[in-house]
Amino acid sequence: MEDLNFLQSVTRIRALENRLLNRNSMEKLIDFDSTLQILEEYKNTQLASPINTNGDYEEMLLEELQALYNLMFSISPEKELVDLMALKYDYHNLKVLTKAKMSKINMDSLLIPLGTIPIDTLVNKFDTNDYRDFNFVMRNSVDKAINAQEHADVTVNVDVIFDNAYFDEMLALADKINKKTIIRFVQLCIDLYNLKSFIRIRMQKKDRTIFQGIFKFGGALGEDFFLHSFYDEEEVFLQKLINTDYNKLFTEPKNGMKNFKSLGNLDKAMDNYIMKYVRDFRLISFGPEPLLSYIVAKETEVKNLRTIIVGKANSIAKENLKERLRETYE
Secondary structure, X not given: OOHHHHHHHHXXXXXXXXXXXXXXXXXXXXXXXXXXXXXXXXXXXOOOOOOOOOOOHHXXXXXXXXXXXXXXXXXXXXXXXXXXXXXXXXXXXXXXXXXXXXXXXXXXXXXXXXXXXXXXXXXXXXXXXXXXXXXXXXXXXXXXXXXXXXXXXXXXXXXXXXXXXXXXXXXXXXXXXXXXXXXXXXXHHHHHHHHHHHHHHHHOOOOHHHXXXXXOOOOOOOHHHHHOOOOOOHXXXXXXXXXXXXXXXXXXXXXXXHHHOOHHHHHHHHHHHHHXXXXXXXXXXXXXXHHHHHHHHHHHHHHHHHHHHHXXXXXXXXXXXXXXXXXXXX
């Protein structure tokens, strides 16, 4: 992948970055009373036309993400880079369609019309049991998941099957892109996935063999690191993390493992860690990295908007809402 091929698209990204909301601008949205006011103000910052979704914030947020990916696919000279970020929606939809197929329950409301494969195509494939056009990794994961469900194999977790396939595809795309920064980004995602699984299973007081069945290879932290640490006291595990790239994940203020009794707090800390990594891509003048970092930034902005709107609807105090916001791209 040639960095110079991205010169024009990076120029476009630099202009778009100026419209991203910083922390102060995001917090100001909390002061508005209604969902409609929040959405209108947000649209004003984007220099966009007034909203026409009748106050349906999920519809507007979806439109933001659809516009993001439509733009990225149109300006990126290499499709693989955008595919790397869009894959998560494919695999979310595969999980939904597989569970719907086997339970015979309509779950269309859970589908997200984003990804590398049009949602109508995915639905049609499941309706006709025709997965031949899927790539090998995706097709194999669907076959495994459906077979496990048909045979009521309780030892097989459908979500884990698709998660493994998702990361396999990400690793393959990163290798094809052949940029150390992008490969490291994927490794970071895998490591955080494994860390979250590790913490969740320990919290549930389950055996480490459960973790072995979930662990995903391909990250910087090997399986032995987790297995040898599984029964450690919290302080001992944190001490081991000091010698890794994740030494600040739990040691920064308010980030101790005791504060992660809620997996929502853990998700936020991990999203912040990814944001800190991609922020450095702002220093890159040309190459694929600024496009990736802009996608992360825009998706985070949408998450923060949803946090504010849902929080306001549930009468959550302003200060508590501010604490729930993820770090912005500034």
